[in-house]
Amino acid sequence: MEPATSASTASISATRLVVMVGTPEVDRPAYQWLSEAVRSLVADGRLLHGTRLPSERSMVAALGLSRTTVTRAYAELRDRGYATARQGSGTIAVLPGGPAAGGAEPVPMGVPGSAPAGAIDWRSAAPPAVAGLTSAYARAGEHIGRFVSGMGYFPVGIPEIREAVAQRYTERGLATSPDQIIVTTGATEGTAAAAQVLLGRGSRVIAETPAYPNSLVTLRREVSRVVPVPITWDGSDVGAWESATVGSGARAAFLTPDFHNPTGALLDAERRDQLAALWRRHKLTGLVDETLAELVIDDLTMPAPMAAFATSAVTVGSVSKMLWGGLRVAWIRAPRNLIGPLTQARMSIGLGGPVMEQMVAADLIRRGVGSDNERRDSLRSRRRVVMDGIHEALPDWTTVAPPGGLWLWWRLPVPRSTALVRAAREEGLLMLPGSTFAVAESGLEHWVRTPFALPEADLTEAVVRLARAWARVT
């Protein structure tokens, strides 16, 4: 599992590494501090597996610590499996065991296989873990002992996470108490439980098209028909909602108001109000997907959550895009009268998620991790790489920069989305055609989604391959 070393091995300068490790701690030997700081950078994925570390000499100069300290720290890194020394290559940071393969967010046509060697996977759009995740795990590990003398079942979640999520809703403008929160293992489980309660078999649901395909799979299991409402970059039109609703017999409406997947649209407060009024008139319950809501990129005043307008709505939120998909922590927020039935539905498909991740997620939410400025700057910069890159390479493609979220939704000048995706695969770029997102499961040949969750170097290369693929198609 050792990384290949070659002339092209990434490296980090002593100046940069010194900034990343911060300042020495006074209460223990400096070599221990340095070794642990570097280990934590590697474990957190901020210092990538295979990066060449600065020479000991340059670290001594940059840190202002003794040669002995740096030598001992590097030796300890090697002893613990976080570095290897190779003749002529210096010291290489490694992750013990190497990075794990796989882990992409699944798409409904099946679990994405591991991409062919060298391919860039643009089918999914979830970021890697936030910095600080491994230390949050370590902190939670210190407290897991509080739970081990019990059986470990918390079907609606441990108090800590219910409180943290309720508090965050309240901060966002929707007063919420912890007993309105049911923790689920991912948003899909929350959507499945909510669909059981709100929809009932053979009923109808109104949903935006395009939409997140995994949610459509879950909704289709419960209902006889999904009635589509079109949505583009600027959100769905209240008039279109009204036409779809009248005479549809639908009992519920599925909506992603905060950075819609895949259009990136943010529904403004005025339309939230109008939609809520429409739902009240037609006795529809809103089922609101808020999994992207914390991924704000632009400086803007966010409208209050949809359930502040439609008080009977059931909201599904998640830390998967905000902190890490591998935590599998999500929740349902609902009015109190629905908590009982939702708990029963949730228990028919699972008796609760693990305790540890709920502690980790509660800890990080309380610290504001995942919705901080650093995350925002990184998303803004990645969005720019994809947007500017495609505008330059493919000037007849059009889009509108989404104010948040993880993807751009492009309109192609000719309806060749499926052909493009086929050609892109030949170029080593895996994508989903527009039809994947269509409620009708076909059409949307004029559209394609480009995520911007990957590292910038990968995004730049993805744009190059995309342009080559488009040239083959047209």
Next chain:
Amino acid sequence: MEPATSASTASISATRLVVMVGTPEVDRPAYQWLSEAVRSLVADGRLLHGTRLPSERSMVAALGLSRTTVTRAYAELRDRGYATARQGSGTIAVLPGGPAAGGAEPVPMGVPGSAPAGAIDWRSAAPPAVAGLTSAYARAGEHIGRFVSGMGYFPVGIPEIREAVAQRYTERGLATSPDQIIVTTGATEGTAAAAQVLLGRGSRVIAETPAYPNSLVTLRREVSRVVPVPITWDGSDVGAWESATVGSGARAAFLTPDFHNPTGALLDAERRDQLAALWRRHKLTGLVDETLAELVIDDLTMPAPMAAFATSAVTVGSVSKMLWGGLRVAWIRAPRNLIGPLTQARMSIGLGGPVMEQMVAADLIRRGVGSDNERRDSLRSRRRVVMDGIHEALPDWTTVAPPGGLWLWWRLPVPRSTALVRAAREEGLLMLPGSTFAVAESGLEHWVRTPFALPEADLTEAVVRLARAWARVT
């Protein structure tokens, strides 16, 4: 959250504590070793919150270490919040934050509320975490870094746990490869996914009665009718299965062959073979609940897993009873031709469980934790406390000692199960009436289940309260 101290505070002798902490490690200061060993006992629940530690003087004598070492270790325990010193009471071991409330395995009539003060909860039957869980978490924490650069979604499970589970099936006599394992978040999720694939709406399923009520809730969501087959201590009768099957139109059979819940019955190899032949003749697929299979108590040769007899069967297993419910790691084992459809079904209700617990469970399964002799001795001893206690106090109640599992199933001399449960509540003992386990959701008034997963002192007291309750009823 500090424990009350009183004359009745539990204490531990220096001799006993010295055995539990093991031998000093040579590569670091003895005080650090001692402090960490005690912390780990407290975190693992082996040294209970509120236990009075031996005096420093007696530890010095028992350990053969210096007074300074013991004093520093005790000071470090206090500094880290794992001990408090109180005038006249010595040093008390505490869990930082105190033990968490709740965590009982839920029962289908709702999430069990916290029991009234002083009540013993005999409604659920899951043990606390195995010893060694917190160190397994610490080991897994060292490796979580391998996963954080990916998105963290593993809808069928990470390779490590699929391999460990497949290996364990092979050891138990059922050759299995990792690609036949789909990891789920608890057995209920596995049962829900399997029910989607095997049953289909409006179909029928044959199931033993009594049965695990959470599974019945999940099955009822998919089928029009659950056709019952009676089962008692010695398992279900193949003739009864045949009568229930012929003309039922059922497509699947739900079975718990290894320490059935609640009867504790173990299905022998001969009947496994006969049942498998019956299923083949009638084109039934077996849905096998194996969540108790590793909880063997008596010295016996276990028959091979049911799927070794019925090769088309789908099996659901879990670590909840074997390691800890709070891990929420379970799996489906299926023939290869069903893995695709089962994966799709699993993804319609959730996109996978967290990475961390899969690492922890794989680690512990590979080490044989949870099916070891220590666990077996503890279960045997607890079974004896309940069995002998009830035989003595209520000589006209009858049972048969189950060869494994976590409960005894008693036949009452008169059909007063519901009345007994009501009276038991008055005595501070929470139980479930026999009807909870009935497929028909009523009846079984002659029966009651007594779990033996609790600490022995609680079990002894539970039997006293049970006898008092029965006296009120008769």
